[in-house]
Amino acid sequence: MGDAGETIEEKIVGYLHDVVEDSQITITDLSEHGFSDAILNAVDAITRRKSESWRKYIRRVGDHSIATKVKINDLKHNSDLSRIISPGEADLSRQRKYQEAIANLLEKQLFH
Template identity: 45%
Template sequence: MSTLERAIEIAASAHAGQVDKGGQPYILHPLRVMMAVRMTEERIVAVLHDVIEDTEWTLDRLHAEGFSESVLNGLDAVTRRPGENYDDFVRRASRDVIGLNVKLEDLRDNANLSRISRPTDVDRKRIEKYQRAIAWLTLTRNEAGRLVEQRS
């Protein structure tokens, strides 16, 4: 099974030279998301969460690297498919517990306007979309937790 260390190596290499909307090295975003989650598999998914969408890496290639099915399922859950409606994507991400936790932290990091020196109306509109998704995912996670408690 591949390790968190290998996931960090892959992410750093895959995102080399990329910058975020604030002009910072892009790798800082997946690293912040990684540090916001607790479990090792969540951290692996978090640091790799943009490599499928934004680089040449594929789920098959990550499978060949030895990543577990739960990591691959989590990555699939947080990877938006071409042509996929945003709300459908967020709902799909919520169906995988690792995906839900990683997507929630991804959105929280993306919603942080302090990383952008001069936010525009487009930035603020994007943040509003993220805030709606954060609220929905938080509600979904809280409801799932209540259901688990009721069954115990």
């Protein structure tokens, strides 16, 4: 997803966007490897908390401009049904969920 970013920060966050969420790597680890505060804040903003609802997560992502742009790219990619040979109802439902999240993020970005 990094290639979808327009700026170097968006590209870096795009590459790192699942790292903290899906591995043992922490924001502190990234900091120790020299990533800037802007990158660290964006990665933190796009990292979903374990007890966080989807709606709360999307609202929180929408509070950070870089995280918002990266998440929109991620959701567009993940809602592309052409990646699935025979999409079923679960895929269509997920696509609707992601499209709603994209609309919410775009609206927040527009009026923020």
